[in-house]
Amino acid sequence: MATFEEQAASAVANDVVAGVVVIAKDKDGKLDYSKSFSRKNGTVYNEDTVLALASMSKLMTSVAGLQVVEKGLITLDEDVTPLLPSLAKQEILTGFADDGTPITRKRQNPITLRQLLTHSAGLGYPFMHEEVAKFVAWKKLPPNAGTVDEAFDAVLLYEPGEGYLYSSSIDRVGQVIEKVTGQNLEDYMRQNLWGPLGMDSTTFFAAKYPNIQARRVPTAIRRDPKGPIIESSDEPWYTAGVKEPFGGQGIFSSPADYMKLLYSLLVDDEKVLKKETAALMFQPQLSPKAKESLLEKMKKPDWLIGKYTPTNEYDWGVGGILVDGDKHEFRREGYLNWGGAANPFWFIDRAAGVCGVFGIQLLPIFDPPTEDLIAAFEKEVYQKAGKL
The missing domain is CATH 3.40.710.10 (DD-peptidase/beta-lactamase superfamily)
Incomplete structure (x- = not known):
C-alpha cells in the first residue's frame, strides 16, 4: 500500500x-x-x-470556555440563559402546522455551559438539520447575518441535556465568554490563548x-x-x-x-x-x-x-x-x-x-x-x- x-x-x-x-x-x-x-x-x-x-475554531473557543470556568467567572452547570437573552427565549420545536407555521413549547430545563460545550443544549444547524432549515425559512432569517444572535435566532430541537446534535452551541459559548469577561472574543483569545502560545x-x-x-x-x-x-x-x-x-x-x-x-x-x-x-x-x-x-x-x-x-x-x-x-x-x-x-x-x-x-x-x-x-x-x- x-x-x-x-x-x-x-x-x-x-x-x-x-x-x-x-x-x-x-x-x-x-x-x-x-x-x-x-x-x-x-x-x-x-x-x-x-x-x-x-x-476547527471550536477547539479554541472550548478551551477559552474552560478558562473562564477556571477563573471562577461561571461554572459548567449553571444556567447561562440570563447571560444570553436571545437564546433564553428560544422554545422547543414540536412540529409544523399545515400552513408551515412552527409549533413550539417552552423548555423545562436550564441551558448550561457544559451542554453548550458538548452540543447537547438543544440547538441545531440549518445546513445540517431539516427542521431548523424549515424554521429559518419560515422566519426569513438573513443568509449572511452579521452577529451570532442574528445568525442563530432559531429554535431548540429537544430538551437541553436530553439529546445530542452538532450545532451552533460553541458560537454561544463565545458569547458567554464575552459576557463574563467584558471582552470581545478576539481580544480575550489574543490575551489568554494565542498570546501565551505564540500564535501570531x-x-x-x-x-x-x-x-x-x-x-x-x-x-x-x-x-x-x-x-x-x-x-x-x-x-x-x-x-x-x-x-x-x-x-x-x-x-x-x-x-x-x-x-x-x-x-x-x-x-x-x-x-x-x-x-x-x-x-x-x-x-x-x-x-x-x-x-x-x-x-x-x-x-x-x-x-x-x-x-x-x-x-x-x-x-x-x-x-x-x-x-x-x-x-x-x-x-x-x-x-x-x-x-x-x-x-x-x-x-x-x-x-x-x-x-x-x-x-x-x-x-x-x-x-x-x-x-x-x-x-x-x-x-x-x-x-x-x-x-x-
Missing part, C-alpha cells in the same frame, strides 16, 4: 487536491514531522499557510492583518465528485459579512499556529489550562440520554470528517468527539478530534502521546479523496511514533 506521502503527492500532481500541509508531534520529542504538498506552478502550501478553519497568525478577522491575509490560500472546489478541483478566490466564505467573532466557525490560522495549541494540550504544559481542567477535555461529558443520542448518530457517521469504526465507543469531551473505549485499531481511550468545513482535521491522543493537524482548503465538506488522505496521515503518525 502507498504511504501517506505517496498518496498526497499523487493527489496534488493529479489535481485531486490543490495542496496539503501536515504537522505531527509526539509527547516524548522523538516525532517532529512536517510536510507540505503543492501543485507545480500552483498555490504554495506550507506550515505558515493561513486557512479558514471553520469548525491567528485571528477572527484576517482582512485586518495584511501579513495574515497575504498568506491565505484560495478555496479549492470539486464541483464534479469525480472531477478535478478548481481554485477560486471569489468563493464566499462562512464569515463573509460578520461583524463580530463567531466562536464556532470564524477563526483563521496556520497549521504551525494550530499545532502550538494541540501540542500544549498533549504535553499538558499548563500554558492555557491547569492540568485538572485540561483533563476534562479528554473525559466523557455527555449525559446518558445525550450519549445515547450521539451513539445513534454514530451508526451513520457521514456527518463527520475522518474515518470512524463502528465500535460504539464514542462520547463528547470538550472540543471534539471522544473515543471512550479500547476497541479501535490504533486510537486510544481519551482520543479527541474534530475538523472543519473545508476538510482540515486535527487529533490529540494523550494515551498514545501523539497529535497532528491536517491542513487543506477544499470544498465540499466530506470530500472522499480528502478523507482517504486524512486516514492515511493519521495512521502514518502512529506508525512514525511507534504506536502501532
Whole structure:
C-alpha cells in the first residue's frame, strides 16, 4: 500500500487536491514531522499557510470556555440563559402546522455551559438539520447575518441535556465568554490563548492583518465528485459579512499556529489550562440520554470528517468527539478530534502521546479523496511514533 506521502503527492500532481500541509508531534520529542504538498506552478502550501478553519475554531473557543470556568467567572452547570437573552427565549420545536407555521413549547430545563460545550443544549444547524432549515425559512432569517444572535435566532430541537446534535452551541459559548469577561472574543483569545502560545497568525478577522491575509490560500472546489478541483478566490466564505467573532466557525490560522495549541494540550504544559481542567477535555461529558443520542448518530457517521469504526465507543469531551473505549485499531481511550468545513482535521491522543493537524482548503465538506488522505496521515503518525 502507498504511504501517506505517496498518496498526497499523487493527489496534488493529479489535481485531486490543490495542496496539503501536515504537522505531527509526539509527547516524548522523538516525532517532529512536517510536510507540505503543492501543485507545480500552483498555490504554495506550507506550515505558515493561513486557512479558514471553520469548525476547527471550536477547539479554541472550548478551551477559552474552560478558562473562564477556571477563573471562577461561571461554572459548567449553571444556567447561562440570563447571560444570553436571545437564546433564553428560544422554545422547543414540536412540529409544523399545515400552513408551515412552527409549533413550539417552552423548555423545562436550564441551558448550561457544559451542554453548550458538548452540543447537547438543544440547538441545531440549518445546513445540517431539516427542521431548523424549515424554521429559518419560515422566519426569513438573513443568509449572511452579521452577529451570532442574528445568525442563530432559531429554535431548540429537544430538551437541553436530553439529546445530542452538532450545532451552533460553541458560537454561544463565545458569547458567554464575552459576557463574563467584558471582552470581545478576539481580544480575550489574543490575551489568554494565542498570546501565551505564540500564535501570531491567528485571528477572527484576517482582512485586518495584511501579513495574515497575504498568506491565505484560495478555496479549492470539486464541483464534479469525480472531477478535478478548481481554485477560486471569489468563493464566499462562512464569515463573509460578520461583524463580530463567531466562536464556532470564524477563526483563521496556520497549521504551525494550530499545532502550538494541540501540542500544549498533549504535553499538558499548563500554558492555557491547569492540568485538572485540561483533563476534562479528554473525559466523557455527555449525559446518558445525550450519549445515547450521539451513539445513534454514530451508526451513520457521514456527518463527520475522518474515518470512524463502528465500535460504539464514542462520547463528547470538550472540543471534539471522544473515543471512550479500547476497541479501535490504533486510537486510544481519551482520543479527541474534530475538523472543519473545508476538510482540515486535527487529533490529540494523550494515551498514545501523539497529535497532528491536517491542513487543506477544499470544498465540499466530506470530500472522499480528502478523507482517504486524512486516514492515511493519521495512521502514518502512529506508525512514525511507534504506536502501532
